[in-house]
Amino acid sequence: MSVAWLLTALVLLSLAGFFIVKGRALASADGDRRSLHSLPNYYGYNAMLLVFVPAFFVMCAWLVLQPILIGASVSSEFSEQNLTEDMNMSLVMSDVRRVADGLDQAIAKGAIGEDEAEEVAADLDGLKTLLSSVGVVLGSDVSDDIVASAQDYRGMAGTWSVIRDVVVLILAVAGFAYAWSRTNASFRARNTVERAVLALLIGAAFIAILTTVGIIYSLIFNTVEFFRLYPASEFFFLLEWAPSFSGRGGSSSLGVLPLLWGTLYISLVALAVAVPVGLLSAIYLSEYASPAVRGIAKPLLEVLAGIPTIVYGLFALLTVGPFLVSFFGDEGYLGVNWMGGGTAVMTAGLVMGIMLIPFVSSLSDDIINAVPQAMRDGSLGIGATQSETIRQVVLPAALPGIVGAILLAASRAIGETMIVVLGAGAAARLSLNPFEAMTTITAKIVSQLTGDSDFASPEALVAFALGMTLFIITLGLNVFALFIVRKYREQYE
Amino acid sequence: MTDATTPTPKRASLLAVDERTRKRNAAEARFKIYGIVAICVGVLSLVVLLAAILSNGIPAFQRTVVQVPVTVTQEQYDAAESTLFKTKEYEGLFVAALSAELTSAGIEADISSGALERLVGKVGNNLRQFYTANEVQLGQEVLFEVPAASRIDRYFKGTLAVENITADNRFIQPQDLDVAEAMKDAGLMATVFDWNFITGVDTGVDNPGGAGIGASVLGSLLMMFVVLFLALPIGVAASIYLEEFAPKNRLTDFIEVNISNLAAVPSIVFGILGLAVFIQYMHLPQSAPLVGGFVLTLMTLPTIIISTRASLKSVPPSIRDAALGVGASKMQAVFHHVLPLAAPGILTGTIIGLAQALGETAPLLLIGMVGFVARYPETFLGGLEGPNSALPAQIYNWVSRSDAVFTEKAWGGIIILLIFLLTMNIIAILLRRRFERRW
């Protein structure tokens, strides 16, 4: 039975449980609902929850754990017998899974029958053609051992899936039986249901924590793995970024500094665009603009915030880059030849700056509006002009909040990916020329993890160390910025 | 305080603006102009961005086609089907029909197979497929509409660098353009709306013009489905707990800090999470909308929780008190009274979260949703589990290919993406207008 069917069965069972138990509750009160402790529906809900929730969670846990446990068992068997020196266990296991998957798919599509799978597997070439016909391509180093393991794997998976179905259904039925047995007129169904619902609500709130744990776990685990293969001192202090794709480790230089520099440089350019433009627009909109102008300009600026970053990426690569080259490039209007290609710090920075304008302006708008009117009146009342009031009273009063907003914008800029992937270039460089292509932490995370390199190699694992760096920097900025902004809000509450 | 009696200096008339005030007013005007300039810069950027998208993207929705009436008789069909190179045979039939049309239109052109390929591409298979499927049409005249070659297409869209075409170019030669112009005048070529771009699937580099965005739109919709069905219930449940039930203690404080920080974590970090946990560790299928949906769910949850809590908070406490006052339990008060009143706000927040998720690209790259997907999934579940692309990932994929036709398609894809986002935002705004309530 597939998971979808199992889920359907669970839903049907719980609905059945609802009506049956509700009926029993009414019957136990001789059809007089007033003598029940709770409304009849609550007895039904109770049954529904008891049927569905435990069975569902067991099913989910099973789905997560089964492949991991079976994989471990198959791989331990495999390594006892056939693992030779130059084989990498994780690669072998991914082959095993792929063959097993392919056979499953072939059966699902009716290319072969369930019982033929055994025979087909005996013939390696036949297997390859069969699997490629269902869209699974095998590497050249698939051996008989791997196919045998794949058969093992399929066998175990099949058996355990059956056991899973049985266990889940038994749980559902047991839940129903329990609900049935407890249902009588004096059972406090509402209180029980409400406690259960509260538990579910709490569970949902914990997903936020789980996500953070997941992020930290996946970053730390792989970063540690990376530092086992590659010296940490080189990662932090080497001034060069040159991963090799053919070799394993050794010949790669994976220094984070050039990437960090690129990231900071581009973010700096972006902030140099976004902060003045965003801040001045916010000031104009909140202090000078008539309601009509405000009503038009504010939503227009906010449209910029709703545009996905891939669009900005394309804009950088295909519009802004060539435009800048036509000025600063070879044979450009300025005749300076500073710019070799369209992708550059300037390209990515400008576009990212445009993206951040609404971010800065709407945050600053809130913050400027939070400065009490009395402060403005005090200044205007002794004859200051409006701009003097803004520059010398409102802005200093709003300064902490604005600094917080800028830090949040900086954290956005540092974590931005698509614009730099498309607009900044691929070469890691420590240079001061803003018209040169440089690359960033995020861009390299993408390129290291989407290439074909092996997951266990330092070239791929370095992405996690980069991710960790990124996470720590942005987290630090965010926490600090939120702290400042909150402090600031309290001041005027 | 003796100095209290010093007379204030006699000032000049109010009606004359003094030098200093004039300077200060000039500074005031300058400052105001800075603000106006800043707003203009922002709005101008938006205008340029939209202009770039529209001017580059609209051609993706058009396609130059060759329209030729062809008549294939039963005998010709049988003869063609009995040969070894069947498509070649059909091509011959097409060339014959096209030549006839050209002569009757008075166009001098040599339609050898090389020239045909430069103008139209390989058409034999199109014809064959049509007639094997519709044998009844044999013997009747059929108006065939086949896509023109991609360079001809680009020539009519004005994106082909005509001055660089030389006679030794394999793909297009100067005289082809004249023939194409003549054919257009004679009604044999036309520019039509390209439905295939909207409904079609990705293609390889050999047929860039045939690439469509349909499959990846479906991939995105499947992901949004997953996000909606996970993020909305989980987000609402978490918000209800935090806003209505949670005691004020360290743990709930920690959860709150967690949520506000998660909202600001760069999206690519969620991609890393998805890669490490869902794919590396749990071995869920790569490139599957299901996994993409999981990752985007985790990413949108904080947004949804924050907006849901805001709308729960805006329901006045008097409503809760009223419900509790008539003997409802706290849970009943929340689910019967507070939640329905907060629902429009929650929906608005959810739609905005979904819109954000729809445009997100970076995390999808990491979990491999940039695969080449050349067919639609057959079933709903197959679609969730099987490899698919997503709208923004497909756009990214197209930009990274070198062919200019794919670049044009990428811009076109952006128009579609923005139409989706616009629709969602309009729905959110309408919802807010329709249900906005002031207490």
Place this chain on the structure above:
Amino acid sequence: MYDDTRLTEGDVASMNTKISAKGVDVFYGDNHAIKDVNVEIKDKTVTAFIGPSGCGKSTFLRCINRMNDTIDVCRVTGDIRLDGEDINDKRVDPVQLRARVGMVFQKPNPFPKSIYDNIAYGPRIHGLARNKAELDEIVEKSLRRGAIWDEVKDRLNAPGTGLSGGQQQRLCIARAVATQPEVLLMDEPCSALDPIATGQVEELIDELRQSYSVVIVTHSMQQAARVSQKTAFFHLGNLVEYGDTGDIFTKPEDPRTEAYITGRIG
């Protein structure tokens, strides 16, 4: 009851008219907040505006230095003259006007700057000091006039927001004085203060009368009686009665005034 009126009114009559308002109407959108008010405010005199809440005292006060310009929906008509010059004339720059007609608000509103910079702010923007020494002198003189010099002279660089409420209000008065205005408008300057601080501010107002024309809005009849020589009673946007403080409080002509000061309306 009003024995503590410290000044006799005799000398007031001799003073020149500083501000004269004729036929002033103020509208907030459709709300007619001030209705045809005519009043002559004397130089070197404390004038008190009294009246029930919402009757338009603040609104009228804000007309005098055109602070109502900062409210979008507010529209002022009529003729207000400062030393005979129409302040609503197109040629008048409100900035220049406000330098001559300073204002102190109900809630103390020091700027988020040091005490020194709070005071120096006005002189700096109006260019009243040629150098640092002169500025220092102005700051000291203003703080002395604000009767707060002794309390803050050792911490001029501390933030102004760190003072107590009463100190903040005196700081704000000192700040207004520092621009050397001719008229000082005070909108309930003591409503946020305790009796001791109120006493200090009242003393201060009395001294300021030596050099300025002071207009004060107050809800405390005792205060009006103590510090002012002239009193204007507003009711529902109308100026009901205007005259010498002693007369208003002892023999009001209008029944509404009488009702108000005896506590029957407001």
